[in-house]
Amino acid sequence: MRPDLRRRRLLLLLTASTLYSAPLARRALAEAARPSLGGTQAPASDAGKGLKVVVVGAGMAGLSASATLVAAGAEVVVLEARDRIGGRIFTDRSLGVPVEQGANFIHGFNGNPVAALASKAGGxxxxxxxxxxxxxLSGGEEPEDFEIDDLWEEIERxxxxxxxxxxxxxxLSLLDIIELLDPALLQEPIGNWGLTDMWENELGAPLSAISALHFNAxxxxxxxxxxxxxxYDLLPRHLADGLDxxxxxxxxxxxxxGDTVTVETATARFEADHCVVAVPLGVLKAGAIAFDPPLPPEHQAxxxxxxxxxLAKVSVLFDRVFWPTDLHYLGYAGKERGRFADMLSLVPIHDAPVLTLMASGGYADKVDAMDEAALRADVTAVLRDxxxxxxxxxxxxxxxxxxxxPLALGTYSYPAVGARPGDHDVLEAPASGRLLLAGEHTSRDHFGTVHGALESGQRAALAVLKRGRG
Known part of the structure; x- marks a missing residue:
């Protein structure tokens, strides 16, 4: 289970307070680098000798699988539909500093395999x-401390x-439960901000779509x-070094x-002993890849x-900083839930007058549908409010x-109404003797995260090596 709110806040306070100087950050990286990826032993350097594998997708899962297989001596071809690697890691430097269009954080640094990879990559x-x-709040008023404390206590309840x-x-959805336990929370701007910050933003979905049974899985x-x-693109570039x-x-x-796998693109055909398909769940849902035979019924379900x-993210450059320079996060408790409720300031990170605003829940789709003029107007209206x-x-x-x-059709997986944690286990299991899936959506414990994707790729690679050519 995820830690409850009180324990998570304590973990953050105890650890974050010690890690801000550069020497301590380097020490933290060294500590993170100690465990091997996923807590497993690396395969022998000749375990994949003579094995041919096609990996579909050059995101973190696909690159992790490929790097593990190549290190074991396998011959690997990685097929990527985009004109870049990284998948949903997409670092943009058009504003003069790195801003993350996709994945932004190493979530929980201690013991995280992504932190270990960052150490190896020199991050x-x-x-x-x-x-x-x-x-x-709207109008620039700041809630009293007791209002915030009361809000977190109610959300924890x-x-x-x-x-x-x-x-x-x-x-039943999480919205159904909130309407039962405290419907007034949905009518208050500060209440809606808390619900967005805690669930809609973290899980990337509206409350009405999130499972009441498994939202905390x-x-x-x-x-x-x-x-x-x-x-963040430092990491896929590091993994991709030396890969085909x-x-x-x-x-x-x-x-x-049969005895081989055949993978076809619009222009080429590849044959191999195994295939690892590491594309986003949205691509699988859309049926963009035809499988013959079809995926097993349990996988399809x-x-x-x-x-x-x-989760819609918008990064904005200004000619000057007009918000408090010491803050890492800003919250907006406006009248519409999910409307840029959370913002990351890049002043302490990059000394740049840049804000990354996040829209979630139903408002995320509204943001994605806006043209640039409408988006500029909406962002400006919120910040002036x-x-x-x-x-x-x-x-x-x-x-x-x-x-x-079309190569993503969303951001990351979440526990939807009607879904079970065991559904991730199904996707982790081989689809056939020669076909495996990888990606954050195949991780029961770490769905929706970069480390979940990273670990899933290694798991798929180890499964391929175990099966060999037979």
């Missing part, structure tokens, strides 16, 4: 501190009673969240019956059941609409 973390934050109130009914690593100062990656190759068919949500009419217009703005990106 330097910046530890974000949730205590360095402020929430503003809902968290503790949700499963009991759901009473095993898989059709999964595990977390302790310690603070971290941002990589060089950009074919960009612009969108896979259309995977035939996995799990793909349909697990949710695949949306918080800080007054003197807020300047943005100098530049950048975003990526993952929900409409």
């Amino acid at each position: 330097m973390p910046f530890f974000v501190d949730e205590e360095q934050s402020a929430v503003l 809902i968290e503790e009673k949700a499963a009991e109130e759901a009473d095993g009914d898989a059709a 999964g595990e977390v690593y302790p310690g603070p969240d971290a941002v990589l100062l060089q950009g 990656i074919r960009l612009g190759e969108a896979v259309r068919h995977v035939r996995h019956a 799990a793909i349909a059941a697990i949710g695949f949500g949306n 918080m800080f007054g009419q003197a807020v300047p217009a943005p100098e530049a703005i950048t975003r990526h609409a993952w929900s409409t990106d």
Whole structure:
């Protein structure tokens, strides 16, 4: 289970307070590097000798699988539909500093395999501190401390009673439970901000779509969240070193019956002993890849059941900083739930007048549907509601609409109404003797995270090596 709110806040406070100087950050990286990826032993360097594998997707899962297989001596071809590697890790530098269009954080630094990978890649973390934050209501008023404390206590009460109130009914959503236990929370701006910050943002889905039974499923690593100062794309570039990656190759068919696997793109055909398909869950849901024979019924059911949500992120450059420079996070308790409720300041991270605003729940799709003019106007309106009419217009703005990106069709998986934690286990299991799936959606404990994707790729690679050519 995820830690409850009180324990998570304590873990963050105890760890974040010690990690902000560069020497201590380097010490934290050294500590993180000690465990091997996923806590397993690396395979022998000749374990994959003579083995041919096609990996579909050059995101973190696909690159992790490929790097593990190549290190074991296998011959691997990676097919990536995009013109870049990284998948939903997408670092943009058009604003003059690295901003993350996709995955942003190493969630829970202590013992996290992504932190270990960052150490190997020479990454330097910046530890974000949730205590360095402020929430503003419409008009710029700041709630009293007791209001925030009361809010978290009420959300914690809902968290503790949700499963009991759901009473095993898989059709109930988290919204149903909130309406039962405290409907007034949904009518208050500060209440809606808390619900967004706690669940809609973290899980990337509206409350009405999140399972009341399993919203709290999964595990977390302790310690603070971290941002990589060089950009998150440092990690896929590190994993990709030495790999045979074919960009612009969108896979259309995977035939996995018989003694070999045949993988077809619009322009080429590849044969191998095994195939690892590491594309986003949204691509699997859309049926963009045809499998022959079709995926097993249990795999198809799990793909349909697990949710695949949306978190819209917008990074904005200004000519000056007009918000408190010491804050890491800003919260906006506006009238519409999910409307840029959470913001990350890049002033302490990169000394740049840049904000990354996050829209979640139903508002995320609204943001993805906006053209740039409408988006600029919406962002400006929110910030002027918080800080007054003197807020300047943005100098530049950048975003990526993952929900409409045909190579993603969403951001990350979540426990949807009707889904079960065991659905992730189904997707982790081989689809056939020569076909495996990988990705954060195949991780029961760490779905929705980069480390979940990273570990899933290694698991798939080890399964391939165990099966060999037979």
